[in-house]
Amino acid sequence: MEREADVVVIGGGIAGAAILSELTKYQLKSILVEKEPDIASGTTKANSAILHAGFDAHEGTMKAKMNVEGNRIYHERKEELDLDIEWTGSFVAATNDEEMDTIRELLERGNKNGVPGLAIWSGDKLRAQEPNLSQDIKGALWAPSAGVCWPFGLAIAFAENAVMNGAEILRECKVEGFEKKGNAITAVKTDKGTIQTKYVVNAAGIHADEISALAGDTSFTIHPRKGEYVLFDKAARKDMVNGVIFPTPSKTSKGILVCTTTHGNTFVGPNAQDQDDKEDTSVTVQGMNEILQSAKKLLPNLPMGAAITEFAGLRAVSSTGDFILGKSETVSNLLQAAGIQSPGLTSSPAIAAYLAGILVQETGAKKNEHYQKGRPVRHTFHTLSNEKRKQLVKENNRYGRIICRCETVTEAEIVDAIHRPCGARTVDGVKRRTRAGMGRCQGGFCGPRVTQILARELDIPVTEVRKEMRESYMFYNKDKTSGGKA
């Protein structure tokens, strides 16, 4: 495989996908490479899924700037890109005088950062809205511009828009090195071949320091900080919260929060464990106990029996403490989008605009007159009116076959997810596009069926269908020597 591009974006997380989409607004041939079978497989898939208002980061930092601007862009583009976002607002709960002082500081900082609508609420006013919260909460910082989102869905939306506008996404394509001339990259070497390119954007998440070092820039390091979560059944929401409740933050973390999701589940987490291993996303007993205990301070009657799954993600913490954005000082045509930890999800569209601005200035690229907004229409059977459902089944009878019982996902939606731009290739890829397998049975029923639909639609054997990662095969053939086909 020999390819040529104006820009190669490395990494298919939310930052890389948003950047790729932004680049298609200009006459730049862009290719994104992602090492895993699907995009949004790293930090983007396991985080708090919150679009932060922007009062946490200190004034003048890239984090502060990008957060507030990113939040604004999401408000602006939610309808156009059909993004799964609920603008719930968020609270930071304070339980003593010291914490009340801290939230007042946060209010001030937020005002300096340009966060709209911040206010301090009394504990009683908070509990009127969130009746299950602890009586110990004295007051809270209210941030109306915050929201919750479907994080992989956002990355997928940007990727679909990018592909629709001519960008290319190469999955299972791992960067192995660079060809250079002087201090400039001339080509990206991958396990799927070489891509000649004029510019490279490094959005490699937890591995951004390794990619940067491969290119010759060792000015920063990234270390992983694990966060573990427990997700609860939708039925438990009445015992939990309707929005986003942070505790008063510590120095290293925004703390263990209690939070709703865009689809009516609730989660608690994350903790913050610094570690060396960039692959270790395992959950631990200690971690789960820690988050459940902490969450009980906010929500004393946590419905423990309603937990449906637990997961962990790694934050990409940079050695500079801030986002590392813009041109590398040692490699002339390398742009960094590194250290994208919280509020990275919120900041990504702003980071994309910022980096695209630099590239346009560098290359003099003209606007793409054919750029199309949005992405192909999605039909979510579960949320449609009965009239609309009737019409859909009439047009395509696969809308009449429910594959995922828990989330009411139809076969037509799954087939569509596979054939969309940058479509699903794995069982988890289907899950992240349609919610099939996200529900209370966690794919126990629909997992095998989704596997069979993937095999049919991709025209591959069932035994080649994977759950998520490169070697995550779902099923094996029956051994000929041991009884044959049943």
Add this chain to the structure above:
Amino acid sequence: MGENYDIIIVGGGPAGLSAAYSAEKNGAEKILILERDREAGGILQQCIHNGFGLHHFKQELTGPGYAHRCYESIKNKKSIEILVDTMVLEIRPDKTVLAVNPEKGLMELKAGTIILTMGCRERTRGAIRIPGYRPAGIYTAGAAQRMVNMEGYLPGKKIVILGSGDIGLIMARRMSLEGCKVQAVLEICPFSNGLTRNIVQCLQDYDIPLYLSHTITRIQGKDRISGITAAKVDEHMQVIAGSEFDIDCDTLLLSVGLIPENELSRGAGIAIHPLTNGPIVDQHRETNLPGIFAAGNVVHVHDLVDFVSEEAEIAGKYAALEVRKQTKEPLKDIEVVPANGIRTCVPQHLRLGAEGETVRLFMRVRQPMRKVKLEIRSGGKILLTKPLPVAKPSEMIAVDLPAEKVAGLAEKLEVGIKEGA
């Protein structure tokens, strides 16, 4: 569409088929069974082992054999219609059912009475919170059973099974017969939750080790599972530090309990019992919503399909009588309360008229016990005692309270277990 039926049965497994059979026999004229799978029969279709039907059909059958017998008993009845590949989306208290299938599209159906026979589903990894990675190769035992027996694929070749419930035990044997190596069956309780015959026939006969009072503390492998860490637990089910050991595997099957599938019931406003996780029913299996009945694993998880059929036949009969307005107004409502040693009892209450009727009570004990006496009391009087050589949580106890004793009931019924027979 708004079609009208005497009875709509939600779920075409053994409970639904048996309910239809009984409803037809008792005079219902337009019966519709809605089944979400591609054929009727339910989970029995994937249970290709034998051991079914000894009570109900007086003959030992395989799962598909039992399902076939149920199906045969209704297939030529003009009054019974089955729609397969059909999902019920909503049940309303006014007995409207919203369902969808590829052929007929979205259907809004009206029923005189409804019988809920949705069965149960398996608990998954999340519900028991096993630490570690989230790789491929972790399946519920039932999902794996379907893949092996109906679709023709293996979930893997080197297997660990967590949970010694019947499905776990049956799958240990099944995987062995497929040439897989079953490394171990782990059970957190100090006793197995499966039928004794399954321990013998599925584990001992295949030299598969059963580790009682053990659980899994970690799942290894990032892409596909590569092993687990097992550990011993104390009497409070807490892991004993230092007892951990690793077992290699490429597959983990979970058989960690079943949950009645009541999302539709809850949506309709049916009261659910916190311990059975199924609708609260009277002796006719009528729920708190008049005209909506429930039977089988959706009410409480059974260990024998024979009892599922029996319960469904009760529901089918009274649903049919209700449609024809042949049921009498009950005069009194007697609560059935589990007392010492008993965890759950179904039905949870009796609605009785002037005449008595024989009532069969199904119950489960809390702990395994030997040489005990089941005792049913009301108003300080002992109505019935039954000695039991063994009582286990995994084996449901059924006992009939005769009509003459039921007729005289004035106060709540207490069902308990006493030591010493």
